[in-house]
Amino acid sequence: MLPYTVVDAFTSEPLSGNPVAVCFDADHLDVSTMQRIANEMHLSETTFVLRPSAGGDARVRIFTPVNELPFAGHPILGTALAVAQRNNAWALELETAMGIVHIEVEPRGDLRGRVRMSQPIPVSAPYRRSVELLAALGVEAPALPVSEYRNGPRHVLVGLGTLAELSTLSPDHRRLAEHEDMAAICFAEAGDHWRMRMFSPAYGVVEDAATGSAAGPLAIHLASHGRAGFGDQVRIRQGVELGRPSDMIATAQGSSTGVESVAVSGDAVTVARGTLLV
Template identity: 35%
Template sequence: MTDDAAAPSPEILRYAAFATRPEGGNPAGVVLDASGLTDGRMLAIAAGLGYSETAFLTPGQAAGEYRVRYFSPLTEVPFCGHATVAAAVAVAEHTAPGRYVFATAAGDVPVEVERGADGLLRATLTSVEPKVEEVPAADVEEALALLGWAAADLDPALPPRVAYAGARHLVLAVGTRARLARLDYDFDGLADFMRARDLVTLQLAWREASEVFHVRDPFPVGGVVEDPATGAAAAAFGAYLRDRGAVTAPVVLTLHQGEDLGRPGVLRVELRAEDARVRVSGTAVAIR
């Protein structure tokens, strides 16, 4: 095993995902070659950065293949969408845009990076097979109490569910944008609630139009009050909307996130009729 004290420090890149400028979207750390780093060293790097997640890549046997692990400041998570987008753009900048396969703890995630007409690199990830589960009424009641919300705040057309597309998220949709904007929750209590149910974030959502949503993601289990732009939750949310019949594939959804934190970002979610997997795309820019 590598001695962390003796091992050289890896190059740590910083990107803002789902944004066109460094001040927007969700910051992520990226280590392009984590060969030889122990779990403890990766966790320490992620904690030192303080971002929601840092992606650690190890090149695979074939070109374009990478093993990827994701660490928050407190723990490892099975999959992270915004760090995937950031890592894919970082790989493209250091090699060339193209198609990659990220081997994650949740499964293989294909990612394609293209350069847009605006000159920015855009990454599109394809989720693992998603699933949606019922939520016990007692769990919904407890989650609402921890958020300081009431059952009357929820949108009856979009009932609570747990959705998965690489990580588990509790989806709670509210009836007004004003309710979504007011978020002041019991950090420790919600963290305990989520750990007990293997939840990575809560996907809080408000529907502005048929294909446009505003979302927020508390992330206390990762040591972060709120995730500014959440690709894994966006993929799970797309699966949730399809499962509930709230949208009909093929469809492209626009999710706005981070506005209430002063870090606006945009996530594009694509559902295809012939494939249950969800595609999430966005730009990423380097934080210098």
């Protein structure tokens, strides 16, 4: 008997944003069973909440349909709301394989909340296979240098010159699958915010509605190339092409000599509660 909650992350509207299934009381499950449950849920991520082991409020393991991730954005944000609602505790420290994530939840009624989370500071580098990646994406000339950022998952950021170019992308997913352990994060300016799309056959996700772990790296990338300032609130919208719009706010504190902290925030809403009979 495994209780679970489904939370739509980075939205205040049910059946929008990016859903995550949050399974509680999961200490008795082995890794194989967790992976099979994640495949059964068939969402981009499913999380499992366990007893803490490093001084936090809970330990969280994150699975895509095909593998485990050490950290991910929308699953942690959604899990934070589910844990906060269950425990009636609105300041949390969630243990992940990338360390403790500090969480603040502002409740907004019985089902909704605004969540702010710290993120691991990513390690960045130029992406060595950028030529092959651009060909797989169908991008002729990126608007900014192509760089990878690893904060658990590995995100490769590809800037496009126009919003129309971003919206009409139709990647070759077979060629994308040749790029192991990475997600292609494509983005373009859209007036007062940035639009983003994510493609990752390597993580078992054809396209993601909200990639919270890429929001912080995007804020760093934009600041590093003079398209935003360190300390600015970078507004990001994703999932439009999927009919599940998601809104994120990312802030990277620091300077050109180094990043000091990364924070990402957004709304979340509980849409389902149930029990797995496993």
